Amino acid sequence: xxxxxxxxxxxxxxxxxxxxxxxxxxxxxxxxxxxxxxxxxxxxxxxxxxxxxxxxxxxxxxxxxxxxxxxxxxxxxxxxxxxxxxxxxxxxxxxxxxxxxxxxxxxxxxxxxxxxxxxxxxxxxxxxxxxxxxxxxxxxxxxxxxxxxxxxxxxxxxxxxxxxxxxxxxxxxxxxxxxxxxxxxxxxxxxxxxxxxxxxxxxxxxxxxxxxxxxxxxxxxxxxxxxxxxxxxxxxxxxxxxxxxxxxxxxxxxxxxxxxxxxxxxxxxxxxxxxxxxxxxxxxxxxxxxxxxxxxxxxxxxxxxxxxxxxxxx
Amino acid sequence: xxxxxxxxxxxxxxxxxxxxxxxxxxxxxxxxxxxxxxxxxxxxxxxxxxxxxxxxxxxxxxxxxxxxxxxxxxxxxxxxxxxxxxxxxxxxxxxxxxxxxxxxxxxxxxxxxxxxxxxxxxxxxxxxxxxxxxxxxxxxxxxxxxxxxxxxxxxxxxxxxxxxxxxxxxxxxxxxxxxxxxxxxxxxxxxxxxxxxxxxxxxxxxxxxxxxxxxxxxxxxxxxxxxxxxxxxxxxxxxxxxxxxxxxxxxxxxxxxxxxxxxxxxxxxxxxxxxxxxxxxxxxxxxxxxxxxxxxxxxxxxxxxxxxxxxxxxxxxxxxxxxxxxxxxxxxxxxxxxxxxxxxxxxxxxxxxxxxxxxxxxxxxxxxxxxxxxxxxx
Numbered sequence: 053x054x055x056x057x058x059x060x061x062x063x064x065x066x067x068x069x070x071x072x073x074x075x076x077x078x079x080x081x082x083x084x085x086x087x088x089x090x091x092x093x094x095x096x097x098x099x100x101x102x103x104x105x106x107x108x109x110x111x112x113x114x115x116x117x118x119x120x121x122x123x124x125x126x127x128x129x130x131x132x133x134x135x136x137x138x139x140x141x142x143x144x145x146x147x148x149x150x151x152x153x154x155x156x157x158x159x160x161x162x163x164x165x166x167x168x169x170x171x172x173x174x175x176x177x178x179x180x181x182x183x184x185x186x187x188x189x190x191x192x193x194x195x196x197x198x199x200x201x202x203x204x205x206x207x208x209x210x211x212x213x214x215x216x217x218x219x220x221x222x223x224x225x226x227x228x229x230x231x232x233x234x235x236x237x238x239x240x241x242x243x244x245x246x247x248x249x250x251x252x253x254x255x256x257x258x259x260x261x262x263x264x265x266x267x268x269x270x271x272x273x274x275x276x277x278x279x280x281x282x283x284x285x286x287x288x289x290x291x292x293x294x295x296x297x298x299x300x301x302x303x304x305x306x307x308x309x310x311x312x313x314x315x316x317x318x319x320x321x322x323x324x325x326x327x328x329x330x331x332x333x334x335x336x337x338x339x340x341x342x343x344x345x346x347x348x349x350x351x352x353x354x355x356x357x358x359x360x361x362x363x364x365x366x
Numbered sequence: 367x368x369x370x371x372x373x374x375x376x377x378x379x380x381x382x383x384x385x386x387x388x389x390x391x392x393x394x395x396x397x398x399x400x401x402x403x404x405x406x407x408x409x410x411x412x413x414x415x416x417x418x419x420x421x422x423x424x425x426x427x428x429x430x431x432x433x434x435x436x437x438x439x440x441x442x443x444x445x446x447x448x449x450x451x452x453x454x455x456x457x458x459x460x461x462x463x464x465x466x467x468x469x470x471x472x473x474x475x476x477x478x479x480x481x482x483x484x485x486x487x488x489x490x491x492x493x494x495x496x497x498x499x500x501x502x503x504x505x506x507x508x509x510x511x512x513x514x515x516x517x518x519x520x521x522x523x524x525x526x527x528x529x530x531x532x533x534x535x536x537x538x539x540x541x542x543x544x545x546x547x548x549x550x551x552x553x554x555x556x557x558x559x560x561x562x563x564x565x566x567x568x569x570x571x572x573x574x575x576x577x578x579x580x581x582x583x584x585x586x587x588x589x590x591x592x593x594x595x596x597x598x599x600x601x602x603x604x605x606x607x608x609x610x611x612x613x614x615x616x617x618x619x620x621x622x623x624x625x626x627x628x629x630x631x632x633x634x635x636x637x638x639x640x641x642x643x644x645x646x647x648x649x650x651x652x653x654x655x656x657x658x659x660x661x662x663x664x665x666x667x668x669x670x671x672x673x674x675x676x677x678x679x680x681x682x683x684x685x686x687x688x689x690x691x692x693x694x695x696x697x698x699x700x701x702x703x704x705x706x707x708x709x710x711x712x713x714x715x716x717x718x719x720x721x722x723x724x725x726x727x728x729x730x731x732x733x734x735x736x737x738x739x740x741x742x743x744x
Binding site: 067282 | 528530532534564728729732733736738739740741742743744
């Protein structure tokens with residue numbers, strides 16, 4: 053049994069600058085075959101020729117998206133139950149978002165306000181604790197919806213799902229390393245969960261960028277201050293695989309965050325503390341051995357005061 | 367006077383070749399900050415700028431520039447303005463409305479075309495232009511057998527490039543949909559916004575009416591056509607999400623009235639409305655002065671203002687500041703907000719035209735139907 057801590061190589065978006073090739077070359081992964089999870093690309097899953105050109109390792113896509121489509125096509129009951137769960141999750145997210153908006157306004161106000169320091173500090177703490185309580189409640193509700201679905205549709209009770217899961221497990225056994233692309237986080241997380249990949253990936257080395265990196269954390273946080281319809285407060289959308297606990301990853305933070313809005317950034321950092329909020333912009337790299345940070349390039353951590361500081365390995 | 371014209375005339379009467387050179391060198395109209403100078407060259411007894419801008423005189427007279435065959439007039443346009451105009455040239459008692467011969471920028475509408483003045487600070491949004499990177503959706507022509515109108519009605523349906531029959535999609539119904547395609551580049555806009563993940567993949571029904579001033583003016587038959595003919599047809603033909611919040615009605619001008627009226631007549635059928643320069647004429651007392659075609663609109667709007675109810679949970683409204691309907695649109699906002707409607711209202715320095723409506727589509731559609739950009743991390 054391999055007792056070495058598995059590698060977690062986290063990258064930012066691979067456009068405009070690609071650093072996947074150099075990151076892999078420096079990582080010591082070797083040139084063995086790599087399993088690819090590109091389900092976040094949805095219909096474009098498996099279009100990995102561009103990635104293959106960058107790496108000497110043979111790449112094999114695990115086809116999680118396509119397998120799910122096959123499951124849906126074969127079992128209408130599963131497809132309908134999946135749709136109902138997604139509808140429920142959307143509704144849950146809508147209500148959370150509605151409640152969150154008001155708490156965020158109040159929390160930002162407490163961060164802006166000046167007054168008797170002890171009084172203000174107590175109100176700030178309480179405002180942030182209310183946010184965290186809502187986040188916890190939401191996460192519990194999201195998990196409840198998943199658990200209800202998982203209790204009916206799992207590899208023990210569903211023959212076709214069991215077949216796909218076994219096939220994936222068999223394929224995975226050929227690879228020591230798995231590559232996870234960016235893309236749609238929800239789509240990716242749902243497929244990983246459906247096939248029980250969190251268990252199967254735990255001991256693999258993982259190279260992941262953007263969405264692929266986000267799902268390795270224990271909580272997945274969406275954020276975007278530059279949507280055409282206006283900025284949206286950061287929202288927790290669910291549990292990740294928990295392979296990198298205690299960090300919140302922010303791919304393309306330069307493009308998505310209004311970094312100059314100190315109050316928003318401070319609140320971001322404090323709300324998710326003690327987790328460390330770290331940016332993964334184009335060209336960034338974070339390299340972990342197990343849960344220990346070994347190396348970083350161009351990644352930044354948001355401080356309690358809303359500043360961006362370079363991440364440095366201990 | 368514009369500095370370039372002043373320079374031309376500084377040394378007395380210019381030679382025709384100097385005028386030719388000036389015209390070849392400059393872009394017209396001449397935009398110098400907020401001052402916009404329109405220039406006409408030719409023989410005439412009188413020249414006027416006609417731009418149908420609420421707030422400006424209907425006809426702005428040009429001055430003949432001494433010793434030349436040039437005519438010019440300067441108006442002040444605030445930053446970000448965009449106006450459509452024609453020249454009125456009067457010669458030997460004959461009046462002719464023409465496009466600006468020196469300006470190649472033209473906007474089309476069902477009545478023809480106008481020259482376009484893009485004031486300083488206005489840039490055509492790049493998301494309204496064809497983007498070769500954006501995968502193109504497809505258009506299908508279909509016929510809906512209308513039990514309400516007792517005749518078939520032609521519609522077109524836009525399917526996004528990523529359409530899959532085993533997915534479910536929200537539905538957008540667009541009044542004057544074919545005009546939106548022709549004059550507001552709706553297809554390019556839908557392709558681009560979908561490609562950029564700013565809106566979800568949406569199935570769009572583009573409808574039109576053979577008698578829009580009647581059917582779109584608060585006519586119950588049209589509202590019933592939407593709910594009793596079109597919705598069942600679309601549900602049978604396409605995989606649609608079965609919820610009001612996945613159905614949006616959209617329209618401009620009388621199309622805006624039709625959308626609001628249908629949602630009001632059938633509350634809880636449509637979760638959102640996109641209303642552009644709605645012809646929401648009303649009267650607080652006495653008669654309105656917009657002509658008989660507005661009679662049914664005013665009847666509906668007066669009734670609506672008495673009992674607005676909640677026609678939809680979310681409404682996006684836009685209107686040009688340079689159209690008279692800005693007053694009616696502004697006054698509708700507090701009415702709807704007081705009822706708890708989540709409403710967003712955008713004003714633009716533009717008038718009652720298709721390109722104004724085109725330029726507001728990104729903010730309207732993405733606000734009403736946010737796309738997956740939020741959840742995609744490439």
